[in-house]
Amino acid sequence: xxxxxxxxxxxxxxxxxxxxxxxxxxxxxxxxxxxxxxxxxxxxxxxxxxxxxxxxxxxxxxxxxxxxxxxxxxxxxxxxxxxxxxxxxxxxxxxxxxxxxxxxxxxxxxxxxxxxxxxxxxxxxxxxxxxxxxxxxxxxxxxxxxxxxxxxxxxxxxxxxxxxxxxxxxxxxxxxxxxxxxxxxxxxxxxxxxxxxxxxxxxxxxx
Amino acid sequence: xxxxxxxxxxxxxxxxxxxxxxxxxxxxxxxxxxxxxxxxxxxxxxxxxxxxxxxxxxxxxxxxxxxxxxxxxxxxxxxxxxxxxxxxxxxxxxxxxxxxxxxxxxxxxxxxxxxxxxxxxxxxxxxxxxxxxxxxxxxxxxxxxxxxxxxxxxxxxxxxxxxxxxxxxxxxxxxxxxxxxxxxxxxxxxxxxxxxxxxxxxxxxxxxxxxxxxxxxxxx
Numbered sequence: 001x002x003x004x005x006x007x008x009x010x011x012x013x014x015x016x017x018x019x020x021x022x023x024x025x026x027x028x029x030x031x032x033x034x035x036x037x038x039x040x041x042x043x044x045x046x047x048x049x050x051x052x053x054x055x056x057x058x059x060x061x062x063x064x065x066x067x068x069x070x071x072x073x074x075x076x077x078x079x080x081x082x083x084x085x086x087x088x089x090x091x092x093x094x095x096x097x098x099x100x101x102x103x104x105x106x107x108x109x110x111x112x113x114x115x116x117x118x119x120x121x122x123x124x125x126x127x128x129x130x131x132x133x134x135x136x137x138x139x140x141x142x143x144x145x146x147x148x149x150x151x152x153x154x155x156x157x158x159x160x161x162x163x164x165x166x167x168x169x170x171x172x173x174x175x176x177x178x179x180x181x182x183x184x185x186x187x188x189x190x191x192x193x194x195x196x197x198x199x200x201x202x203x204x205x206x207x
Numbered sequence: 208x209x210x211x212x213x214x215x216x217x218x219x220x221x222x223x224x225x226x227x228x229x230x231x232x233x234x235x236x237x238x239x240x241x242x243x244x245x246x247x248x249x250x251x252x253x254x255x256x257x258x259x260x261x262x263x264x265x266x267x268x269x270x271x272x273x274x275x276x277x278x279x280x281x282x283x284x285x286x287x288x289x290x291x292x293x294x295x296x297x298x299x300x301x302x303x304x305x306x307x308x309x310x311x312x313x314x315x316x317x318x319x320x321x322x323x324x325x326x327x328x329x330x331x332x333x334x335x336x337x338x339x340x341x342x343x344x345x346x347x348x349x350x351x352x353x354x355x356x357x358x359x360x361x362x363x364x365x366x367x368x369x370x371x372x373x374x375x376x377x378x379x380x381x382x383x384x385x386x387x388x389x390x391x392x393x394x395x396x397x398x399x400x401x402x403x404x405x406x407x408x409x410x411x412x413x414x415x416x417x418x419x420x421x422x423x424x425x426x427x
Contacts, residue, residue, distance in 0.1 A: 153380075159384065160384045160387065170391055
């Protein structure tokens, strides 16, 4: 009996792959990620631009026969969900080709398939006891909490980077402005003096 | 249902053998790909990668290539290197963070035979797991002899612990953000005052200087 359970559990090798990656996209660059999926698998893509320029990026998703499933230009964050209709390699690409000098930091969350059960033989279709279903619902809720923590962490990183940028810019701009102030005021006096020196010379010449 | 050790052993074996097709990307010969992981402290991170080289003769990617290696470099938030090692064409690296913040994981290939690449690209399958996702539950169940229910409770405990660490980290980040904002506020205030004072001083200096200049030139 046990060996039968083990054998049947080995046949259920459709496990989930969930990958979260944060990477830097240099200017004028494109970065693609590929995933091989079976047919009838539901996958979710979440992406967010955390730092750089106008905080936007181009994104497109294609299926194995190069149909475009999702295409957006200059998006700051978005979510995309799709159930595959064919087996093959699916591609997610991010492009920063519209930007000439700002490199972007992009967060990508790619989730495909069902969640891997704790133990390989836990996927049996028998009814769960009350304790087990309580554990399962708590687990699902904690996953939602964890996801919203990630969301807040990313928004906070985005805002913090903007605030740090502002902090630096205030210093440089203030110093620059003070310098310009000095140059302009001294320049005004020098130009005015030079105007009157010439006039004095021409007045003396005419008398 | 109590898991006996031999059954658990078989389950662990097959759990490891089951293929998980991780996300893959292409990397050039001298290209360095870096990924950022923003994590709280005392968090374990396990990264697994698998490389495949493009074979011109067969026109496809080879399953494995000897002599091909990847150099993995991991930096902590203070840009101090905490791991810098060479791995083979398949590798598994793990580290535990001791300071909260942005850790950087960089990979670049260092093939011993340069001719292997010959303008081709390398396909890298990467899987990075953070925090409670690094726990191998079948192994924990076998080691501590836990029932299914106890294992589920253990999973919930791990999740809650990770949530708590993340909250502590959030408090630390908020403090940093607040300090930056307050510092900007101070700077704007002081620079405005300073610039107004400088403006007034230069105005007065200009007028005094020009007055003495015109008096010297006998124009007033």
